[in-house]
Amino acid sequence: MSKDWNAEEELKPLKLKCTKSDCKNELHCFLQKSSRKVKATTKFGQCRDCGAELIDWDRVHKRDLSEVKHTFVSLKYEWIRHHFWHTEIDQYAANHALRKGRIEMRKASEHRIRKYVGEVHEMPDGQMRPYRDEQQTPFSGNSIFYAQHATACCCRRCMEYWHNIPKDRDLTEEEIGYFTDLVMLYIEERLPDLTEKGEKIPPIRKKTPKKSSTEDKGAKRSNGN
């Protein structure tokens, strides 16, 4: 796969926080706090802020594609997943996907999951994990990134609690296949114009040639978030 994002972009501080919640609006955070005291007193999978128990974890942890509707409904109870299910996919990322088409996007998704999330390596602290784990998936620039955050296959911490996969080993082929399916289901839902082999989409023009400044503003597409 070609480089669709650059390292500079990835190193920018992240504006979104995975631990954000808005419990009054039923948008929670199910990542457990890491202190031992908290671990001892809370049940796995409660919202870390309000204690809500909304997820049938046994069912989600089966990673059964025939249950994907239930899995997606569950994911949307978490603030960060909900955000990525509803935020507009930036124009650059949408165009990129529409140009590539379903077949190529599937290949790219599988590659992304295998290489950036699936492979663990021994780190200087002796632990096994992917390179730059928890920061390897940018928040924009490629529809695959949006899909990974929405379906909790962005990093090994999210995969651990949402999909019950230990952090310190390579993903199996079956797991890579499952996450590729989740990513593609997301992309197909969010980009319904995606075709099998892709379409010609003109590039985004950065400079609109010689028009009045007011017209320019009107024609400019927003860059998402």
Ligand SMILES: [Zn+2]
């Ligand atoms: Zn909550």
Ligand SMILES: [Zn+2]
């Ligand atoms: Zn993550």
